Amino acid sequence: MDDIEISNHKTFVYDKIGVFFKHTDYHGFVHPYNFLEWMSYAREAFFQELVPNFMELCQRDIKMVTSEVEYQATADAFFGDKIVIKIFSEKVKRLSFEVIFNFYREEDNTLLGEGRMRLTFLDATSGRPTLIPEELKKVVLEFERKHVSKDIRSNLS
Amino acid sequence: MQKILVIDDEVLIIETLDRLLRTQGYEVTLCQTGRDAVERVRKTDFDLIITDVRMPDFNGIDTLSKIREVLKEKGSKRIPEICITGYADDETTQKAQRLGVSDYLYKPFDLKDFIGRVKRVLKPHEMEYFSYGQKEFVYKYVVMLTDTDQFKHMSFANYLKLMFLATDALTGPCLTPEFLSNIRLRLTSSRMQFKRQSAPGDVIIVKVNATEINSSSFSLLYTFLIESSAELVGLGRQMYELANLKTNVAEPISDQMRNMLFPIKVEESNLVYRY
Numbered sequence: 001m002d003d004i005e006i007s008n009h010k011t012f013v014y015d016k017i018g019v020f021f022k023h024t025d026y027h028g029f030v031h032p033y034n035f036l037e038w039m040s041y042a043r044e045a046f047f048q049e050l051v052p053n054f055m056e057l058c059q060r061d062i063k064m065v066t067s068e069v070e071y072q073a074t075a076d077a078f079f080g081d082k083i084v085i086k087i088f089s090e091k092v093k094r095l096s097f098e099v100i101f102n103f104y105r106e107e108d109n110t111l112l113g114e115g116r117m118r119l120t121f122l123d124a125t126s127g128r129p130t131l132i133p134e135e136l137k138k139v140v141l142e143f144e145r146k147h148v149s150k151d152i153r154s155n156l157s
Numbered sequence: 158m159q160k161i162l163v164i165d166d167e168v169l170i171i172e173t174l175d176r177l178l179r180t181q182g183y184e185v186t187l188c189q190t191g192r193d194a195v196e197r198v199r200k201t202d203f204d205l206i207i208t209d210v211r212m213p214d215f216n217g218i219d220t221l222s223k224i225r226e227v228l229k230e231k232g233s234k235r236i237p238e239i240c241i242t243g244y245a246d247d248e249t250t251q252k253a254q255r256l257g258v259s260d261y262l263y264k265p266f267d268l269k270d271f272i273g274r275v276k277r278v279l280k281p282h283e284m285e286y287f288s289y290g291q292k293e294f295v296y297k298y299v300v301m302l303t304d305t306d307q308f309k310h311m312s313f314a315n316y317l318k319l320m321f322l323a324t325d326a327l328t329g330p331c332l333t334p335e336f337l338s339n340i341r342l343r344l345t346s347s348r349m350q351f352k353r354q355s356a357p358g359d360v361i362i363v364k365v366n367a368t369e370i371n372s373s374s375f376s377l378l379y380t381f382l383i384e385s386s387a388e389l390v391g392l393g394r395q396m397y398e399l400a401n402l403k404t405n406v407a408e409p410i411s412d413q414m415r416n417m418l419f420p421i422k423v424e425e426s427n428l429v430y431r432y
Binding site for chain 1: 308312313314317318321337341343344345346347348349350351354402
């Protein structure tokens with residue numbers, strides 16, 4: 001990436017995943033589908049732990065919708081591995097933000113893959129995009145990784 | 158009011174379609190020759206063209222090709238096209254399939270089915286997803302209660318699981334025990350963009366097309382639609398590569414797999430909507 005990271009963002013760590021046989025494929029590798037499912041576990045744990053009254057927020061007339069998901073695999077995981085997911089946010093805007101998930105094998109800290117999802121908010125009645133709820137946005141901003149392009153940086157200096 | 162151009166040399170057919178389409182609220186223009194139709198397209202902006210394939214002089218394929226040229230000259234975007242033919246296997250019909258029309262109907266056809274297809278094709282902003290124009294691999298799935306969460310919708314991870322299921326169904330015939338003893342199909346990336354949600358009971362159609370076929374890797378595009386309404390649920394893309402299980406080195410795609418992928422290959426430049 002040409003951009004340079006400039007923020008000291010927080011990182012949420014979710015380390016409650018162990019690999020069992022049901023997660024493995026025909027050849028003994030962890031099937032990539034599992035990483036996508038673990039993304040959903042990790043984001044819910046992130047919100048539940050850090051956003052005050054997260055469940056109450058979910059009952060409001062605002063729907064949190066996953067509008068885009070991406071996963072890039074970099075290494076394989078196997079039965080018995082412990083998986084650690086490090087989470088932070090990016091591109092926090094008025095109506096949406098992204099959550100980044102970096103998956104590591106606990107034993108040797110190998111990066112197994114990177115996940116990314118965009119979450120948007122809709123008014124449940126009208127179906128129109130709506131602002132990110134304040135209490136959620138406050139948390140997400142603390143975890144936001146910001147970048148500045150090299151060009152801008154050189155102009156600043 | 159949406160405008161439909163109907164082209165057929167058989168008077169009985171165009172009169173029947175004319176009556177039927179008008180009762181559904183469409184404005185209909187009738188032409189008995191391809192040349193006449195081309196001239197009409199020069200002067201009028203239509204929303205849909207329905208043409209017979211077999212016509213004397215200027216057949217349906219030539220007509221559609223010419224109409225596309227005219228639209229290009231006018232700076233207009235492509236119009237959805239439905240071809241009607243009485244010959245499912247002949248060369249002209251195969252040409253129509255290669256041309257990439259939105260839908261086909263074989264005579265004799267059911268009028269209710271015909272209207273359903275017209276409505277589906279004319280759905281604003283969704284027609285484009287049907288315009289891949291070539292064969293696609295189709296996988297059907299009924300959304301179950303076990304797929305949904307307390308917010309009554311299928312979770313995002315389950316849609317991605319559907320991509321894997323569709324891929325397994327597509328590649329299944331190639332994954333023989335001999336193949337699997339040496340080679341693995343490795344996912345390198347997976348993406349999905351969601352347009353709407355689905356609920357238990359929805360039948361989801363996953364259309365799979367290949368967009369890139371390289372020496373040892375390929376990319377698949379997945380179009381998720383609700384079967385009953387043809388509404389778009391989302392678009393997905395996955396990249397796979399073949400790797401040797403022992404060396405982890407890339408393996409060339411087998412002839413069998415290539416033969417399975419080429420019929421569903423689309424040129425991305427032909428897609429109105431790209432992901």
